[in-house]
Structure formats: C-alpha cells, structure tokens
Amino acid sequence: MLTRKATEADEREVKGLWGYCFEKPSDPFFQWYFENVYSPETVLVGEEKGQIACDLHRRPYTINVRGERLPVDYIVGVATHPAARGKGFASELLRGAFHMAASEGKPFVTLMPSAASYYLPMGFGFYCHQWERRASPEELAKISRKALSCRTISSEEDWRELASIYDAYTDGRNGYTLRDEVSWKSHIQGQLVEGYIALVYDERGPSGYLFYTFDDRTLIATEMAFARESGRRGLYAYMAGHRGSVDTCVWYEPIDDMSWMYWNDGAEHTYISNKTFPYMLGRLTDPVTAFDGLPCPEGVEGEIAFQLADSFLPENSGIYVLRAGNGHISALKTDVFYDLKLHIEDISGVPMGSAIPEPAFCIGAGALAQLFMGSADLSDLLRLEKARWLTKNEAGRSRTLALGKAMLPKEKNWINEWF
Known part of the structure; x- marks a missing residue:
C-alpha cells in the first residue's frame, strides 16, 4: 500500500x-x-x-x-x-x-477512539476520561440555581464571552486545547450547524456556557464550561428548564470533579447517573522532543534513566535519560552509548562506571504517554504493572520513585474536541 x-x-x-x-x-x-x-x-x-x-x-x-x-x-x-x-x-x-x-x-x-482496544496495541494510552452524567430535568432541578440571566448564541462573533469562561475553566488544568479567535469561530460554527449554544450570567458577567443538541427526547450537552460554581448551577437550571420537552439530560464534566460530594441527598447514587466516559488517547511519536524542555518544579534536580519498549514504532525503543534542573527537563536517547558501554565491558571485563546511567525501569509506549501527560505517575504505572523495575537496588528504586513523582507529577487533565 x-x-x-x-x-x-x-x-x-x-x-x-x-x-x-x-x-x-x-x-x-x-x-x-x-x-x-x-x-x-x-x-x-x-x-x-x-x-x-x-x-x-x-x-x-x-x-x-x-x-x-x-x-x-x-x-x-x-x-x-x-x-x-x-x-x-x-x-x-x-x-x-x-x-x-x-x-x-x-x-x-x-x-478519540470508537474502540480503544484497536488503538492501545499501537502505543496509545488514555490521558483523559470524563464523567458522563444523566438526569431527568425534574431531578436536575434539585441541584440547580437559576442564573441572573441567560441567552442563546447565534453568531461566532460572540466568541470572546465563551473564551473568557473557557480560560477560567481550564485554569489549573492540563492537556486542553489552546483556542484563539480563528479556532473559536470554527468551533462555534461547527456547533451551530446542528445544535445550540446557551450562555448564562451572574452578577460578575458571563459565568457558563453549554453546547448542546437534541436526540429525540434527550438533551445532549457536548461541551459545558463555567467560570464559577454559579455558572455550573445556572447551566443545570437551564437544562432543567427543558422539562416537558425532554425526558433526559446528558452532560460531561472533568474526571477530577468532586461536586457530587455536595449534591443534595447524595445525588450520585439517587437521581443523578454518573459513569466514566473514556475520552482521549495520546501517543508519543518522538519521546526526546516531547520531554526535552518540559517544565518541572523549581528545585527538582536529578536524572532518571529508563528503557522504552515500543513494538509499533521499534525505532523509538531504547534507553532514555531525563535530567531535571533549573525548572526544566532535558531528554536524551542514549541506547547507542549504552550498547557501546556493554560491549566494552564485555570484551575488557573493566566496569566503565556510571557516566552512562543504567535504566531503572522498563515502560511501554502507552504508559509513557500517560506519564508524559500526567494521567498517571511512575508509582501508579509500576503498581499497575504498566512499567517494571530493572534495578534490584531498593535505595535506587526509592530515589527513582521520589524523583519521578517530583519531576512528572499527576495533572488534572481535560480536553473537549470532537473533530
């Protein structure tokens, strides 16, 4: 082909x-x-x-x-x-x-996979899930609060108000799309082809928006964002206002959202259906370029060497070293030098020291993508057997785990692109 x-x-x-x-x-x-x-x-x-x-x-x-x-x-x-x-x-x-x-x-x-089982063997790993939530309008009304005002949008020229909400919503999150005027206008145009956009306000201004469509008697919100809790509750009230027109409302929120802990009567288990929705896969095409220059917390210093096993892109397999310092990570693929070191030691019988680090663990491409994006940290991946130790030194394992967690901590991932 x-x-x-x-x-x-x-x-x-x-x-x-x-x-x-x-x-x-x-x-x-x-x-x-x-x-x-x-x-x-x-x-x-x-x-x-x-x-x-x-x-x-x-x-x-x-x-x-x-x-x-x-x-x-x-x-x-x-x-x-x-x-x-x-x-x-x-x-x-x-x-x-x-x-x-x-x-x-x-x-x-x-x-975004229709069948993840097809793509996971190709080195993809999930980096974003969402909550898929369902409720009847009558039940959703129980946790809603009517907005100061609301309106629907019919033109891409209103993109700035949506962008202000999106920027507040994504503050502190990771993995989301950076949208400019052009991408916002395209995003709005695509939604208005077959759907609607609602915008709610509180005393401070635009507080939440909802992209939604109808399928028979179901309201399906494909994107919801809010700048403040008043925006969330206002959007709930907007959806609840469709009682009599729809039987069910479906919407999506970030997997780290814990608002259900504060819903009336434990709504999570009574009148709100809440389940995970596997959303976005990621795959590294060039690990060195991906990691090199990536920010890490100031004061974190040290290096981690690991072996990547990538059967779908075997040219990416090898030994990598990540070094943290001055608030950034530097990345290097050292397998050529590592192989040379082993060869010299084998024929000479003389150890060459630790100038070329020994890999501490082996990891697959999908798990490395999750580590990169912060959907999991190194201890998670080792515990789940998505990575395995190569070093038997317990002190070395502890140092690697501590540095890995500091260098590449977990993140609150969210993204919401459909095309």
Missing part, C-alpha cells in the same frame, strides 16, 4: 469514504466540514492499486502540557473501505501518520 498526503484530485474519494463510514453527504455537518475545515494536505491516504483504500484526517491543534504549548495532530476520521479491511492497511496508515507528525515537530498525537 502506498501512503501519501491527499491532493485536490482525491477530494471525491475522500468525501466518499467519509460518507460511507460516517455522515452522509446530505448531512449538514458533512457539508460544513468539507466546506470549512477540510484541506487535502491534512489528510493521509492509503492507496492500493490506484484507489484510496483508507484515509485519516490530521487536525492540527496546540494543547497545554504542563504549562507549555505543544503542537499535536488530532487524528479523526480513520476510515477503511470494507473491501480493503482485514489487511492491516489502517495500522500501516497510522504508523505513517506518526512518522509524519514526528518529522513536522509534533511529538504527540491524540485520538
């Missing part, structure tokens, strides 16, 4: 594959996407015998990672024509997408 970027001449086949696997060409979102978002250079196609057998769309985003801006590809629309399935074409295409991202200075890619 030939893997290449799409050209203008491929548009008909790309549209055809999207229409076959996702929305129909008559669907309003299909029309909006290909008129306003699609560009051939962001689509990777797999060509077999002169025809496009599979493709994927590489949506460029910038996300916040531990306070730094990181360019990424958000992979959407992974599609294979049924006539070409079962041949490994999609896996080959994704591998090509990883190589292309790395060559373009994008050391991390994201993907």
